[in-house]
Amino acid sequence: MSTHLLQRWLFTLIFIATSAFSISAGAQISLKTSATAGSSVVTTPYVRAELVAHAPEGVGPGQPLWLGLSITHQPEWHTYWKNPGDSGLPTQLQWQLPEGMDAxxxxxPVPHKIRIGNLANYGYEGQVLLPVPVTVSGAFAPGPLAKEVTVQLQASWLVCRKECIPEEGHFTLQLPLRSTTAVDAAAFAxxxxxxxxALPVGSDGSSSARVQDGALVLRVAGLPAALQGQTLEFFAETASVIETAAPYTQAWEGAVWTARIPLSPQRSASPEPLPVVLAHGGQGWRAELPVAGGWPALAAAATVSPALEAALRANAQLGNSPAPGAAAAPAPAAAPLGTWLLALLGALLGGLVLNLMPCVFPVLAIKVVGFARHAQDTRAHRISGLAYTAGVLLSFLGLGALMLGLRAAGEAVGWGFQLQSPAVVATLAVLFTLIALNLAGVYEFGRMLPSSLAGLQARHPVAxxxxxxxxxxxxxSPCTAPFMGASLGLTATLPAAQALGIFAALGLGLALPYLLASWLPAFARALPRPGAWMQTLRRFLAFPMLATVVWLVWVLGQQTGIDGAAAxxxxxxxxxxxxxxxxxxxxxxxxxxxLSIAACAWLAWNWMPNIVEIREQQAQTAPVSGAWQPWRPGLADEIVATGRPVFVDYTAAWCVTCQYNKKTTLADAEVLADLAARNVALLRADWTRRDPAITAALTQLGRSGVPVYVLHAPGKAPxxxxEILSASDLRAALAAL
Known part of the structure; x- marks a missing residue:
């Protein structure tokens, strides 16, 4: 089947720019330092970092002492403030000080806003000193002969331009005890x-914050009179409270500065009071504003997500203890009629496209041969179409009911879940082998059955x-076609009646072309008359069936290992x-x-454990080759936090569509070059075996099966x-990074 034929049915998505960060091909996430043991300076290709000190009166109890990390950035590179903004990480300092010294x-210092595309970060460029006050108590006792004291620092920082490099350094500095350390006095000043x-916040309410219509409304009094009428920069000290990159309005009401700043839709904190920093001309003022009326309740991020609940329920089914405080899943709510009808339409279209999937083609070819057999008998032709449709619909409804029942019992399952069982895979391999032998003419069902059963089969071809x-x-069932994903994903949240309606629509879509063809006289007249060609075609169809067996054996090998596949x-x-x-x-x-039946029975009895049991060593995610890394929960978020995009391939060995995309789009030289040029992290989530964590991740994305392809980027929704991944669409999305 050609790529053009598949892409004719492709459901086109409108891609939006997901990040302004692009990662250079040569950038590596590594720790690069050039300091030797005992050095106060660390130099990398991107920064020069130095541990400095200021002790105006020497080092002793009660005397002022400041330590600090001075960072000089290369042009266009920056590090981050305590709240990094839409992406990034703040600089971290871990001190090793003598007893009696506490950092x-x-x-x-006041940061400045660094804009890159649609993102806004808070940080520093050029040169910055991060000072730390040190308290020297009476417990500090270096000894009467000591002339110096040693301080050590382990620091880590994220330095970014468009690419981001996490770095670290170990610093050592000798401080004189009785003389002034004033070399860096100007830098500390x-x-x-x-x-x-600090701005005082009185009890008169002149300075306050309140939440109104999804925005933070601020009033700040006590600012210098010279600032009145000026435009100020606003920084929230707490991350994930405001929409960092969004524009905001500000005004002056006499001596009171006011502003209306959009709240983040993913707000994950409710600081009380609210610490804010205002800046102008390199100077800043800090206030802790009381939140009038309190904060509204946090969004679902503050509670256990439905996906996590599903994973917890599946975990309990495996015999593990549930997490404390896990809430019971709420009863499914009926979808609005318009939403449900749209899901039905998506399922119907998905079923139609499913006819073009390579996994379905061998069976449908057999159906076309059956049509040709009854082409000259209109009544038999129509009854055959109705019987085929009934078989498809009832099978989809049964499969859907089983999936919904397992979910209600706490199992984390999705579309194609039955192929995660080696026993089911082996059974299908046996079935398709028998069908292939029949098509090849090795045996006929009628000759092997008792005459009464053979006669029954002949009298009821509708069966x-x-x-x-x-x-x-x-x-x-292992395939997912365009339009199917969103509709099947919705079944996890619907009552049983609405969910089964979606499965019925999917079945109707799969059967519809053959149902219509059986009732259209023109189609019957177009079919060739029965003849010797039918026997030739029948034997030819044995080979697609055997190819299906090869695929099923390969799937079993992914689940149970090479011994299981050989058995x-x-x-x-x-x-x-x-x-x-x-x-x-x-x-x-x-x-x-x-003898042959005994040999078959002996093999089945003795080797069945190798075939149907997942070995312990096989239970782990199989290693992936090349640039791909194995997926695990939270890994994508960890990588995105560094400013790097992530592409996740949710796949399974039994998913034919997955393998098609892997051998075409994901092996395309231009696609791979684009991924490498932007240093996109590639993660592969292998759902071949049951994995509640992957099931939960798919549920969060509104999907119920594989394949699913997701591009994550800082500050953007996934x-x-x-389902049929287009190289042009993927390259367009990458070009927007």
């Missing part, structure tokens, strides 16, 4: 001048059409020999059939791509 918090001055519909659903192959060979032996006549049958 305080960093006296952060400038840092003190750059630190925001063949019904079972063909069941078989079509069995091979279609299944041996069993299939023995089964094929037993079927062939049963077609023999006379002495040959009496000699060969019992972008979910179509």
């Amino acid at each position: 305080g918090e960093i006296a952060w 400038a840092a003190h001048q750059a630190a925001p001055q 063949d059409a019904f079972l063909t519909g069941v078989l079509a659903v069995a091979v279609a 299944l192959l041996a069993l299939l060979v023995a089964l094929s020999m037993a079927v062939w032996a049963l077609t023999l006549r006379g002495t040959a049958r009496r000699l060969i059939a019992p 972008v979910v791509f179509s």
Whole structure:
């Protein structure tokens, strides 16, 4: 099947720019320092960092002492403030000081806003000193002969331009005990001048904050008179409170500065009082504003998410203890009629596109041969179409009911869940082997059945059409087509009746082309008359069936290891020999059939554990090659926090669509070059075996099965791509980074 034919049915998504950060191909997330042991200076390609001190009266109890990390950035590079903004990490200092010396918090200088595309960060460029006050108590006793005291610092910082490099350094500095350390006095004086001055907040309400209509309304009094009428910069000390990059309005009401600043829709903190910094001309003023009327309740981020609840329930089913405080899942609420109808339409279209998936094609080809057999009998032709449709619909409804029942029992399952069971995979491999042998002419069902059953089969060919519909659903279930993902994802939140309606619409979409064809006389007249060509085509169709068996054995190997795959192959060979032996006549049958059946039974009895049991060493995520890393919960967020985009491939060995995309779009040289050029982190979440964490992640994305492709970027909601991944769409999204 050509790429053009598949892409004709592609559900086109509108991609939005997800980040202004692009990562250079040569950038590495590594720690680069050039300091030797005992040095006070660390030099990297991006910064020069130095541990400095200011002790005007020497080092002793009660005497003022300041330590600090001075960072000189290369042009266009920056590090971050205590609240880094939309991305980044603040500089961290860990001190190792003699007994009696205690380091305080960093006296952060006023930052400035660093805009990169749609993001706004708070940080420093050029040269900055991060001063730290040190208290020297009476417990400080260096000894009467000591002339110096040693201080050590372990510092880490994130330095960024468009790419971000986490770095660290170990610093050592010798301080004279009885003489002044004034070399860096001017730098400390400038840092003190750059630190925001405290503004008193009285009880008269002249300075306050309140939340109104999704925005933070501020009133700040006590600012210098010279600032009146000036435009001030606003910085929230607490991360994830305001929409950092959003414009805000400000005005002066006499001597009171007022502003209206949008709250972050992902607000995860409610500081009381609210610490804010205002800045102008390199100077700053800090106030802790009371929040009048209090904060509104946090969004769902403050509670246990439905995806996490599903993972916890699945964890409990596996015998693990649930997390404390896990709430019971709320009863599903009925979707609005418009939403449900839209989901039905998506499922119907998804079922139609499912006919083009390579996993369904072999069975549908058999159905076309069946149509040709009844083409000249209009009544039989129509009954066959109805029977096939009934088989598809009932199978989809049964599969949907089973999936919903398992979810209600606490199992974390999604579309295609049955293929996560090695026993189901092995059973399907046996079934398709038997079908392939039948198509190849090795045996006929009628000759192997008792005459009464064979006659029944001949009198009721409608059963063949019904079972063909069941078989079509069995091979279609590992596939996810465009339009299907969102509709199936919605079933997790709907009552049973509405959810089953979506599964029925999906089945109707799969069966609809053949139902219509069976009732259209023109289609029947277009089919060739039955003849010798049908036998040739029938035997040809045995090979797609055998190819399906190869795929199923490969899937089983991913689940149980090479021993399981080899055991299944041996069993299939023995089964094929037993079927062939049963077609023999006379002495040959009496000699060969019992031996082959015994061999088949012996293999099944002794090797079944190798086939159906997931070995302990196989339970871990299989290593991935090349630039791909194994996915784990939270890893994407950790990487995005450094300012780096992340592309996640939710896949499974039994998902044919996944393998198609992996061999085409995800192997495309231009796509790989674009990913490397922007240093996009590549994560692969392998759902071949049951994994409640992956199920929970898919649920959070509103999906119920694989494939799912997601692009994460700092400050943006995840972008979910179509099930059939287009190289042009992916490259367009990467170009917008």
